[in-house]
Amino acid sequence: MEATVVVVEPGRKPQHPADAGGGLHAARHGAHGHSAHARTAHSMSSSSLRKKSDASLLRKVPFAPLRPVLANLQEVFLGTKLAVLFPAVPLAIAAQCAHFGQVWVFALSLLGLIPLAERVSFLTEQIALYTGPTVGGLLNATCGNATELIIALFALMQGKIEVVKCSLLGSVLSNLLLVLGTSLFCGGIVNLRADQPYDRKQSDVSTGLLILGVLCQSLPLMLRYAVGAGEHAVAAATTGLELSRACSIVMLLAYVAYLFFQLKTHSQLFDPQEAEGDGEAEEEPVLGLASGLFWLAFMTVLIAILSEYVVGTIEPTSQSWGLSVSFISIILLPIVGNAAEHAGAIIFALKNKLDITLGVALGSATQISMFVVPLSVIVAWIAGIEMDLDFKLLETVSLFVAVIVTAFTLQDGTSHYLKGIILLLCYIVIGACFFVTRQPSSHANNNGAKLAGPTSTWNAQVA
Amino acid sequence: MDSAATLLDSGAGTKEMAPRHLGRTAHNMSSSSLRKKSDVALLRKVPCAALRHLLANLQEVLLATKLVLLFPAVILALAARIFHFGQEWVFVLSLIGLIPLAERLSFLTEQVAFYTGPTVGGLLNATFGNVTEVIIALFALHEGKVVVVKCSLLGSILSNMLLVLGTSLFFGGLANLGTEQPYDRMQVDVSTGLLILGVLCHSLPLMLRYAVSSGEHAVVSWDAGLELSRACSVVMLLAYVAYLFFQLKTHHQLFEPQEVEDDGDDLISQDEVVLGFSSAMIWLGVMTLMTAVLSEFVVTTIEAASKSWELSVSFISIILIPIVGNAAEHAGAVIFALKNKLDITLGVSLGSATQISMFVVPLSVLVGWIMGVPMDLDFNLIETGSLLLAILVTTFTLQDGSSHYLKGLLLLFCYVVMAVCFFVLRRRGNGNSDGVHQGVASNTWKI
Numbered sequence: 001m002e003a004t005v006v007v008v009e010p011g012r013k014p015q016h017p018a019d020a021g022g023g024l025h026a027a028r029h030g031a032h033g034h035s036a037h038a039r040t041a042h043s044m045s046s047s048s049l050r051k052k053s054d055a056s057l058l059r060k061v062p063f064a065p066l067r068p069v070l071a072n073l074q075e076v077f078l079g080t081k082l083a084v085l086f087p088a089v090p091l092a093i094a095a096q097c098a099h100f101g102q103v104w105v106f107a108l109s110l111l112g113l114i115p116l117a118e119r120v121s122f123l124t125e126q127i128a129l130y131t132g133p134t135v136g137g138l139l140n141a142t143c144g145n146a147t148e149l150i151i152a153l154f155a156l157m158q159g160k161i162e163v164v165k166c167s168l169l170g171s172v173l174s175n176l177l178l179v180l181g182t183s184l185f186c187g188g189i190v191n192l193r194a195d196q197p198y199d200r201k202q203s204d205v206s207t208g209l210l211i212l213g214v215l216c217q218s219l220p221l222m223l224r225y226a227v228g229a230g231e232h233a234v235a236a237a238t239t240g241l242e243l244s245r246a247c248s249i250v251m252l253l254a255y256v257a258y259l260f261f262q263l264k265t266h267s268q269l270f271d272p273q274e275a276e277g278d279g280e281a282e283e284e285p286v287l288g289l290a291s292g293l294f295w296l297a298f299m300t301v302l303i304a305i306l307s308e309y310v311v312g313t314i315e316p317t318s319q320s321w322g323l324s325v326s327f328i329s330i331i332l333l334p335i336v337g338n339a340a341e342h343a344g345a346i347i348f349a350l351k352n353k354l355d356i357t358l359g360v361a362l363g364s365a366t367q368i369s370m371f372v373v374p375l376s377v378i379v380a381w382i383a384g385i386e387m388d389l390d391f392k393l394l395e396t397v398s399l400f401v402a403v404i405v406t407a408f409t410l411q412d413g414t415s416h417y418l419k420g421i422i423l424l425l426c427y428i429v430i431g432a433c434f435f436v437t438r439q440p441s442s443h444a445n446n447n448g449a450k451l452a453g454p455t456s457t458w459n460a461q462v463a
Numbered sequence: 464m465d466s467a468a469t470l471l472d473s474g475a476g477t478k479e480m481a482p483r484h485l486g487r488t489a490h491n492m493s494s495s496s497l498r499k500k501s502d503v504a505l506l507r508k509v510p511c512a513a514l515r516h517l518l519a520n521l522q523e524v525l526l527a528t529k530l531v532l533l534f535p536a537v538i539l540a541l542a543a544r545i546f547h548f549g550q551e552w553v554f555v556l557s558l559i560g561l562i563p564l565a566e567r568l569s570f571l572t573e574q575v576a577f578y579t580g581p582t583v584g585g586l587l588n589a590t591f592g593n594v595t596e597v598i599i600a601l602f603a604l605h606e607g608k609v610v611v612v613k614c615s616l617l618g619s620i621l622s623n624m625l626l627v628l629g630t631s632l633f634f635g636g637l638a639n640l641g642t643e644q645p646y647d648r649m650q651v652d653v654s655t656g657l658l659i660l661g662v663l664c665h666s667l668p669l670m671l672r673y674a675v676s677s678g679e680h681a682v683v684s685w686d687a688g689l690e691l692s693r694a695c696s697v698v699m700l701l702a703y704v705a706y707l708f709f710q711l712k713t714h715h716q717l718f719e720p721q722e723v724e725d726d727g728d729d730l731i732s733q734d735e736v737v738l739g740f741s742s743a744m745i746w747l748g749v750m751t752l753m754t755a756v757l758s759e760f761v762v763t764t765i766e767a768a769s770k771s772w773e774l775s776v777s778f779i780s781i782i783l784i785p786i787v788g789n790a791a792e793h794a795g796a797v798i799f800a801l802k803n804k805l806d807i808t809l810g811v812s813l814g815s816a817t818q819i820s821m822f823v824v825p826l827s828v829l830v831g832w833i834m835g836v837p838m839d840l841d842f843n844l845i846e847t848g849s850l851l852l853a854i855l856v857t858t859f860t861l862q863d864g865s866s867h868y869l870k871g872l873l874l875l876f877c878y879v880v881m882a883v884c885f886f887v888l889r890r891r892g893n894g895n896s897d898g899v900h901q902g903v904a905s906n907t908w909k910i
Contacts, residue, residue, distance in 0.1 A: 204863055209872050211859060215852045215877055219845070219884045228846045229673070232777075239887050246883045254876050261869045265640060403489045407859055 012121045028335030050079050050122065060407040075286050076295050080118055082340065088112035089302060096309055102316040109309040110336045116303050123296040129293075137263045143173070144299065145367055147337045151307045152376050153284045156385055158311060165391050166329030168373050169399060173430060174334035175365040176210075176406045179342045181423030183357045187349030188417025196415040198354035206362040207407040209258055213369040214400050220390040245381055255370040278453035327434045330395075338364070354415055362406075394437070400429045429462035488843045523737050524746050528566055530689050530791065536560035537753060544760055550767035556899075557760040557788045564754045565595045567789040571750060574743040577736045583709040593818055595788045598755050600827045602762045604836050611765060612831075614780030617850060621881060622785035623816040624658075624857045627793045629809045629874030635800030636868025644866040646805035654813040655858045657706055661820040662851050664695040668841040692839035693832055696825030704820040766880070781846075789815070805866055813857075846866050849881045 019218060021258035092108035094100075124143045128136025148171050155163040187196065220240045224233045234240075287295070310333070318325045335342075341360055348356040373389070391399070405426055409419045540556035542548075544779065572591045576584025596619050603611040635644065666689045674680045675687075682688075736745070761784070769776045786793075792811055799807040824840070833840030842850070856877050862868045 062876075140846075200863060204859070205869060208856070208860055208870065211852070211856050212877055213857065216880055217850075218848060218852060219880060222845045222848045223884065223888075229676070229844070232845070233845045234888060243884055243887050247880050250876050250880050250883075254873065257869060257872050261867075266867060266869075404855070411862065430574055 170330035177427035183349035187418025631800035633871025753812035
């Protein structure tokens with residue numbers, strides 16, 4: 001029956017798989033037409049983890065007013081396969097209050113973030129059904145990576161610039177190489193005989209933006225090295241910071257143009273692939289708008305709390321596990337933060353719907369690189385914190401190579417499992433590199449806070 | 464009338480016209496959008512026949528362009544120099560005066576090409592297409608200002624690839640919002656391949672310097688980087704010669720400009736000879752001489768302008784001079800993009816970038832060798848890194864064969880970001896050694 005929702009089709013009552021092509025178009029441009037556009041690849045991927053609530057249980061509840069409340073709760077909390085991880089949330093809060101080992105707080109908070117991220121995506125999608133396609137698209141574009149954004153903001157406020165930079169970089173790398181790699185690999189293995197096409201245009205736009213992002217990050221880095229080697233002089237020691245802030249504004253402008261392009265003028269390039277039906281239900285909101293907003297705020301507060309625990313306990317964890325803070329921020333945090341999207345992307349690749357996989361992976365990477373990163377720089381500017389775009393040599397070059405590898409891999413419009421293996425192996429190699437690095441020994445106990453010093457060795461030839 | 468009719472005849476007609484069309488590269492066609500047909504009526508009133516010829520000649524050469532308004536700047540620049548006005552004024556007026564001169568040189572080259580046939584015409588275009596940049600570079604070399612040479616040539620490449628192409632694709636995309644914007648990939652692929660070879664030749668001396676100073680390698684003499692640069696320059700010139708052979712002899716069908724439908728504009732009917740061969744050669748000589756004079760003014764007044772405007776010499780050389788020097792080509796490229804004729808736009812911008820990167824740069828190194836000036840291919844880290852990323856962005860953007868406005872916007876943003884980076888660099892603290900001594904300070908060689 002309707003036990004598992006794998007893919008949701010825009011509101012069509014009769015289920016005729018043969019009708020899928022024409023009927024879908026009619027539905028898209030018909031009464032429910034507006035709602036179809038709000039379903040970006042992002043929300044479709046998370047939807048693969050949802051389950052239809054079991055309405056029958058509720059009918060047994062005698063007390064009538066209680067029933068809608070319980071239905072609401074059931075939809076929000078139990079409508080996902082990740083519901084088993086939900087207990088980690090109260091456990092993490094309990095661990096922090098009862099002063100268990102900080103390592104436990106860290107691990108439990110990370111686990112708790114997984115279902116919360118998925119629920120936020122679900123709630124964003126529900127709200128988007130009320131607000132129409134454009135605002136829905138904008139909501140997805142800003143809240144799609146809410147977890148990364150919140151972690152970055154908390155780390156900024158605690159002055160841990162390294163954690164911010166590393167976690168954002170790790171998110172981009174994880175989306176480009178890990179998520180995409182595993183998806184293409186699994187999809188390729190399962191569809192060994194079939195052709196695996198996808199639409200190049202969407203990936204070309206994303207990779208173009210990613211290269212602009214890498215350029216904006218390379219310039220402050222090259223500036224620092226050039227000044228250090230005596231090739232150029234700068235007017236002040238904060239020149240790199242000023243350059244980073246100017247570049248961040250340009251990156252945000254580029255992101256706005258990308259949104260305009262994606263949602264207004266060329267939206268036909270970004271429509272998710274036709275989702276043939278094998279047992280879907282209709283796409284109707286299951287929560288009221290007010291209740292959706294309420295739960296969204298509630299979940300966001302929970303995410304904020306857990307993120308604060310994560311950021312606060314990262315140093316003790318790194319010391320107790322013998323790993324550097326940068327390794328934990330670049331590799332572990334993003335794997336956890338992206339887990340729901342990751343699962344969704346793989347599921348769609350297994351079904352040979354690579355456009356959605358690419359939309360999720362590349363779209364997230366673009367969003368983090370061109371929206372969250374410059375936003376962090378601007379927020380830091382407002383808060384008086386010195387965050388710049390100089391992510392240091394190893395990180396920037398890894399990012400550059402990751403973008404190039406992904407761009408080359410995706411440029412021909414079809415996929416096979418070897419492409420996935422190559423991306424995965426790139427990720428493993430980069431992970432190994434960060435595994436073997438440790439923080440510079442002069443700041444032995446300051447894995448997070450004070451690293452602004454040695455990383456920016458400005459021989460300020462102030463003239 | 465003849466030419467228009469034969470163009471519309473897409474069969475045997477074009478085959479006969481083909482040799483003549485080979486002389487019209489995309490470069491010429493783009494500048495031709497700035498021409499206007501001379502008004503013959505005025506001249507009939509002049510009584511003396513010989514005077515009439517002379518005036519017709521003058522009118523064709525000096526007035527047949529929409530840029531004629533800028534011509535007075537040439538005279539003003541000369542006046543400013545002779546009467547010792549402020550040096551910044553000389554600088555600005557010389558720059559402005561260079562714009563119409565560059566356009567006229569392109570026109571004259573095309574006229575000469577009619578007489579010499581397609582191959583020599585193509586070669587003429589290939590060498591004279593960026594004559595302004597060549598002359599500025601040679602003068603700067605002569606004065607020993609190696610930094611100005613490097614920065615102006617780098618800035619030309621960046622400006623062609625990112626600014627000209629970006630604005631063209633952006634405006635073309637906005638103007639043609641509903642339609643497909645295809646272009647031919649083959650031409651693009653050849654140019655980007657050469658550009659990547661160029662960047663490799665720039666990177667090797669740079670990496671050599673960094674590797675030596677961090678102790679990874681040792682070199683036999685101080686001049687190792689210079690010798691490497693000179694050898695790479697010879698290779699780059701060989702590659703350019705091969706590219707010309709490819710473009711003009713064996714694969715010229717890849718490079719023919721798109722058929723320009725005759726929709727009433729008189730661009731195609733300009734495909735006529737309006738000047739005699741000797742008269743064209745004379746005017747070519749005159750214009751080149753004037754370009755040389757103004758270029759000398761530019762090169763000698765650049766430090767004064769940089770001090771009085773509080774901008775670094777590298778910013779002026781990388782950003783300001785190329786924008787001005789390329790202005791005519793830029794306008795032409797945008798106009799053709801608005802008409803959705805992207806092959807011509809790409810031919811102009813990528814073709815210019817390739818020409819500067821693979822011809823003018825190595826030529827400067829070799830001329831410097833002959834003059835005894837230590838010019839090498841090491842353009843410093845930020846400049847080389849920016850060049851590499853610019854080529855990558857352009858290559859990825861152009862690789863799928865159709866365009867939209869976001870591509871143009873991306874290229875433009877890349878250019879803006881690089882301009883900001885060069886803007887925040889200052890080069891004070893070394894006194895007046897912005898030009899002459901920079902060769903030493905920037906090449907910290909430890910043997």
